[in-house]
Amino acid sequence: MGSKPVxxxxxxxxxxxxxxxxxxxINGSHVADSIPKETKDRIFAAVRKxxxxxxxxxxxxxxxxxxxxxxxxxxxxxxxxxxxxSGVEEHLLQEGYFYFVVSHRHxxxxxxxxPRLFLERSVDGLIAVDTPWTLSLSVPVVTVSGHNQVKGVTxxxxxxxxxxxxxxxxxxxxxxxxxxxxxxxxxxxxxxxxWSNIQKAARQxxxxxxxxxxxxxxxxxxxxxxxxxxxxxxxxxxxxxTALFAFNDISAMGAIRALREAKLRVPQDVSVIGFDDxxxxxxxxxxxxxxxxxLREMGRIAAETLLRxxxxxxxxxxxxxxMVEPKLIVRETTCQCxxxxxxxxx
Amino acid sequence: MGSKPVxxxxxxxxxxxxxxxxxxxINGSHVADSIPKETKDRIFAAVRKxxxxxxxxxxxxxxxxxxxxxxxxxxxxxxxxxxxxSGVEEHLLQEGYFYFVVSHRHxxxxxxxxPRLFLERSVDGLIAVDTPWTLSLSVPVVTVSGHNQVKGVTxxxxxxxxxxxxxxxxxxxxxxxxxxxxxxxxxxxxxxxxWSNIQKAARQxxxxxxxxxxxxxxxxxxxxxxxxxxxxxxxxxxxxxTALFAFNDISAMGAIRALREAKLRVPQDVSVIGFDDxxxxxxxxxxxxxxxxxLREMGRIAAETLLRxxxxxxxxxxxxxxMVEPKLIVRETTCQCxxxxxxxxx
DNA sequence: ACTTCGTACTAAAACGCTTTTGTAGAGTTT
DNA sequence: AAACTCTACAAAAGCGTTTTAGTACGAAGT
Numbered sequence: 126m127g128s129k130p131v132x133x134x135x136x137x138x139x140x141x142x143x144x145x146x147x148x149x150x151i152n153g154s155h156v157a158d159s160i161p162k163e164t165k166d167r168i169f170a171a172v173r174k175x176x177x178x179x180x181x182x183x184x185x186x187x188x189x190x191x192x193x194x195x196x197x198x199x200x201x202x203x204x205x206x207x208x209x210x211s212g213v214e215e216h217l218l219q220e221g222y223f224y225f226v227v228s229h230r231h232x233x234x235x236x237x238x239x240p241r242l243f244l245e246r247s248v249d250g251l252i253a254v255d256t257p258w259t260l261s262l263s264v265p266v267v268t269v270s271g272h273n274q275v276k277g278v279t280x281x282x283x284x285x286x287x288x289x290x291x292x293x294x295x296x297x298x299x300x301x302x303x304x305x306x307x308x309x310x311x312x313x314x315x316x317x318x319x320w321s322n323i324q325k326a327a328r329q330x331x332x333x334x335x336x337x338x339x340x341x342x343x344x345x346x347x348x349x350x351x352x353x354x355x356x357x358x359x360x361x362x363x364x365x366x367t368a369l370f371a372f373n374d375i376s377a378m379g380a381i382r383a384l385r386e387a388k389l390r391v392p393q394d395v396s397v398i399g400f401d402d403x404x405x406x407x408x409x410x411x412x413x414x415x416x417x418x419x420l421r422e423m424g425r426i427a428a429e430t431l432l433r434x435x436x437x438x439x440x441x442x443x444x445x446x447x448m449v450e451p452k453l454i455v456r457e458t459t460c461q462c463x464x465x466x467x468x469x470x471x
Numbered sequence: 472m473g474s475k476p477v478x479x480x481x482x483x484x485x486x487x488x489x490x491x492x493x494x495x496x497i498n499g500s501h502v503a504d505s506i507p508k509e510t511k512d513r514i515f516a517a518v519r520k521x522x523x524x525x526x527x528x529x530x531x532x533x534x535x536x537x538x539x540x541x542x543x544x545x546x547x548x549x550x551x552x553x554x555x556x557s558g559v560e561e562h563l564l565q566e567g568y569f570y571f572v573v574s575h576r577h578x579x580x581x582x583x584x585x586p587r588l589f590l591e592r593s594v595d596g597l598i599a600v601d602t603p604w605t606l607s608l609s610v611p612v613v614t615v616s617g618h619n620q621v622k623g624v625t626x627x628x629x630x631x632x633x634x635x636x637x638x639x640x641x642x643x644x645x646x647x648x649x650x651x652x653x654x655x656x657x658x659x660x661x662x663x664x665x666w667s668n669i670q671k672a673a674r675q676x677x678x679x680x681x682x683x684x685x686x687x688x689x690x691x692x693x694x695x696x697x698x699x700x701x702x703x704x705x706x707x708x709x710x711x712x713t714a715l716f717a718f719n720d721i722s723a724m725g726a727i728r729a730l731r732e733a734k735l736r737v738p739q740d741v742s743v744i745g746f747d748d749x750x751x752x753x754x755x756x757x758x759x760x761x762x763x764x765x766l767r768e769m770g771r772i773a774a775e776t777l778l779r780x781x782x783x784x785x786x787x788x789x790x791x792x793x794m795v796e797p798k799l800i801v802r803e804t805t806c807q808c809x810x811x812x813x814x815x816x817x
Numbered sequence: 818a819c820t821t822c823g824t825a826c827t828a829a830a831a832c833g834c835t836t837t838t839g840t841a842g843a844g845t846t847t
Numbered sequence: 848a849a850a851c852t853c854t855a856c857a858a859a860a861g862c863g864t865t866t867t868a869g870t871a872c873g874a875a876g877t
Contacts, residue, residue: 132863143827148865156866159824181592182532183863186832191528193571202557202750202767207548214547214574223571223592225539228560245524246569349754378754385756404548405751408695408724410731421548478833489857494835502836505854529833532862 131175140171151179185247194224194431195243195251197236201228203347204403205373205420209254209269212424220432222249229256231312231345250431254424257314265434267427270315279434280446281427283418285318288451289326292370292398292416295453297330300462301368301396305338307355307380309372310345316372319400323370337362342376352376356383367395367462374399374406374415381409381458396459411457419449477521486517497525531593540570540777541589541597543582547574549693550749551719551766555600555615558770566778568595575602577658577691596777600770603660611780613773616661625780626792627773629764631664634797635672638716638744638762641799643676646808647714647742651684653701653726655718656691662718665746669716683708688722698722702729713741713808720745720752720761727755727804742805757803765795 137144142164149157150168157165171177185191196213198206210226217224225243229235240260243251250265258271258278266278273280296304306323309316327334340355352371356379359366369384371377377399381391389395391411399406402417426447483490488510495503496514503511517523531537542559544552556572563570571589575581586606589597596611604617604624612624619626642650652669655662673680686701698717705712706729715730717723723745727737735741737757745752748763772793 133865134863144864145827145829145866146825149826152865154866157826160826161824164825178591179865180532180863182528182537183832184865186526186528186532186834186863187865189832200557201560202550202553204548204550204751207553210572211546211548211574214572218573223573223588225569226556226560226572227564227569228557242569246527348750375754378751381756382754404694405550405724408721408728410727410756479835480833490834491836491858492856495856498835500836503855506856507854510855525835526833529862530835532833532864533835535862 130180131177133177133179136171136175136177139175140167142168189247191247191249192222193246193248194222194428194435195239195246195248196224196226196254197239197243197251197256198226198228198254199256200230200347201226204375204405205401206254208403208420209424209427212421212426213252213428214424215421216425216428216432220428222432224252249435252427252431254427255314257312265431265438267431267434268314269423269427272314272318274445278445279430281423281430282318282446282448283315283423284448284450285315285322286325288400288416288418289319289322290329291451291453292400293323293326293330293332295414295455295459296368296370296396296398297332299368299396299459300464302332302462303338303364303366304332304368304370305359305366306334306340307352307359307369307371307376308339308341310342310351312345313342313372319372335364337364338366342372347375349375349377349379349382352379353383354379356380360384360387367464368459369395369397371397371399374401374403374413377413377415377458378409392458392460394463396462398459402454406454407456409458414456414459415454417452417454419452423449476526477523479523479525482517482521482523485521486513488514535593537593537595538568539592539594540568540774540781541586541592541594542570542572542600543585543589543597543602544572544574544600545602546576546693547572550721550751551747552600554749554766555770555773558767558772559598559774560770561767562771562774562778566774568778570598596781598773598777600773601660603658611777611784613777613780614660615769615773618660618664620791624791625776627769627776628664628792628794629661629769630794630796631661631668632671634746634762634764635665635668636675637797637799638746639669639672639676639678641760641801641805642714642716642742642744643678645714645742645805646810648678648808649684649710649712650678650714650716651705651712652680652686653698653705653715653717653722654685654687656688656697658691659688659718665718681710683710684712688718693721695721695723695725695728698725699729700725702726706730706733713810714805715741715743717743717745720747720749720759723759723761723804724755738804738806740809742808744805748800752800753802755804760802760805761800763798763800765798769795 133144137147147168150165200206227239252267254269258268258273261276268278269281271280308320340359342351342355344351369380371380377397381397384391384395391397399413399415402415406413406415479490483493493514496511546552573585598613600615604614604619607622614624615627617626654666686705688697688701690697715726717726723743727743730737730741737743745759745761748761752759752761
């Protein structure tokens with residue numbers, strides 16, 4: 126296996142040609158049009174025979190392009206990031222790009238430092254997932270669930286209006302009026318948009334938003350613990366509710382645990398609805414009803430958008446936002462409101 | 472932001488020195504010992520002032536080193552891989568290395584092709600997670616849960632003897648004798664070792680292995696569906712069992728669903744024990760009892776081992792295996808065997 | 818017969834760094 | 848005073864490509 130790879134120069138010697146000619150031919154340069162087919166064939170044959178592969182660094186050094194992009198996420202081992210990454214990967218690899226991954230775990234210093242390191246490594250562009258973004262860099266940037274308008278960055282976002290509507294409509298149709306909410310952490314880039322749209326949709330469906338029934342995730346652990354705590358606070362208010370809309374699936378899991386500990390059955394006593402539809406959502410007991418974000422697709426779109434911008438540097442940010450549609454996935458954690466048995470379950 | 476980075480040559484001009492001198496000083500070369508402190512300080516000051524950063528490609532081209540490693544996993548968005556990756560990342564980044572990630576989704580052609588692409592990108596080494604590995608490459612390779620003895624590859628593996636013991640001892644102490652098993656897929660690199668050690672431990676604790684109570688995962692989806700199917704086959708045999716040892720947490724989730732559908736309560740009628748302790752295991756309802764693999768740590772150890780081997784190329788493969796210890800995590804899916812209520816729950 | 822043109826290439830610079838070898842001058846030894 | 852030794856740097860080669868600007872030669876046009 127070890128055998129050193131051949132260089133262009135060596136190949137040239139063996140063929141009795143100059144490195145320039147071979148490079149031109151291999152890269153299908155316009156300048157090589159005048160080279161007869163016979164010679165070209167000889168070259169390609171030799172390339173195959175000696176398994177010639179251009180040295181990546183040499184090429185990148187010349188071309189000032191790395192065919193590498195940087196991906197920054199809050200946490201690798203989180204279902205959300207992982208799903209987006211898998212979409213990113215799919216598109217990127219098939220286009221001949223590789224990517225670096227780093228996770229900042231919400232540390233501001235890392236959110237600052239990593240983009241610099243990426244630039245140092247000459248990435249051709251970068252994708253920031255669920256990460257507050259204010260930098261305007263010298264390379265194209267695409268965010269997934271970023272909501273800042275920064276020059277040179279394109280945002281891939283969920284249609285939050287629809288998302289809120291679809292969830293609250295579902296609860297409303299089931300007869301729920303006393304709905305509790307768990308908001309996301311301050312630092313999460315989705316928190317604000319999501320909440321403001323929930324408020325709007327709640328008004329629309331006649332669901333009151335009462336402060337005692339609004340809780341918020343606190344802390345930066347990626348575990349359901351935070352949802353558990355938030356729900357405990359909700360329960361402590363002693364204000365009854367028949368449904369709970371969690372910030373995401375992870376916190377919904379914690380919420381369900383807290384509810385059960387309080388001897389409330391899910392969904393008979395309290396319906397729970399999550400957000401994201403991460404892989405394990407379908408395999409909870411009971412299976413989680415949730416608003417699906419097409420995370421993998423968002424990753425793929427992010428990758429596509431980024432490559433497009435890399436290839437046509439003119440099209441800078443072109444407006445800045447691409448929206449994708451959410452989808453309500455009804456499973457087993459929501460049902461007819463107990464206090465309101467007249468309506469039939471849909 | 473935008474402004475072009477300065478090159479070594481430019482810096483040299485501004486300082487009235489040669490590029491050589493600056494390079495020597497910056498890299499703390501022995502040759503620069505004779506340069507007076509005063510000059511060195513001037514250089515460092517300029518480096519800071521102009522934010523000089525050596526061009527990565529130029530440096531790698533010369534040094535034939537990329538400070539990049541390749542990581543290959545079956546599937547990015549799988550809890551197992553993700554946990555290992557987060558351990559890998561932690562160590563790698565703090566040592567100034569970056570890494571590429573690719574997922575092969577069990578496609579043999581990709582398992583073949585990706586290492587080649589990595590080599591083309593001049594990675595300094597690579598880590599293969601839960602991936603059958605038979606190649607001997609020109610760079611160091613470390614596998615996580617690989618079990619092949621290949622020259623030049625170091626394996627980081629779980630102590631499977633202990634793992635099987637600890638799980639079956641637990642079931643045995645709870646009075647279980649009729650235990651069902653779900654084996655892993657053929658292609659999973661852990662399947663064989665795990666099963667042979669389970670057989671050994673079963674003998675040790677007087678638990679019979681009856682063919683009708685042994686099922687196997689089939690298919691390459693990363694979802695609990697496979698465990699669900701395997702459990703259905705188990706139930707179809709109509710041979711009763713009071714405990715089930717699943718291949719991993721994901722399949723345990725599917726198993727629990729199948730059991731519930733068969734009107735069997737977990738854990739009152741059937742105890743279930745998983746494997747891995749992925750993040751969501753603790754937040755199942757009921758919370759999953761499982762054998763924890765220290766996945767994050769395995770990732771970290773893999774990264775450490777790899778860097779050590781990269782730095783001292785002499786130490787090639789040095790024997791080949793590093794073992795880590797499993798830990799039984801008792802949660803809510805196991806309890807006293809119902810047929811055997813004399814023993815007290817521990 | 819002289820310029821022009823097309824063909825089939827090659828030379829050489831450039832990308833930005835590292836590293837080996839060299840060297841001018843000052844000081845020290847013999 | 849000649850020979851050596853330090854000190855403080857610099858020159859230049861080389862890493863493996865890509866690309867621009869030639870060039871040498873034969874054929875065609877005027």
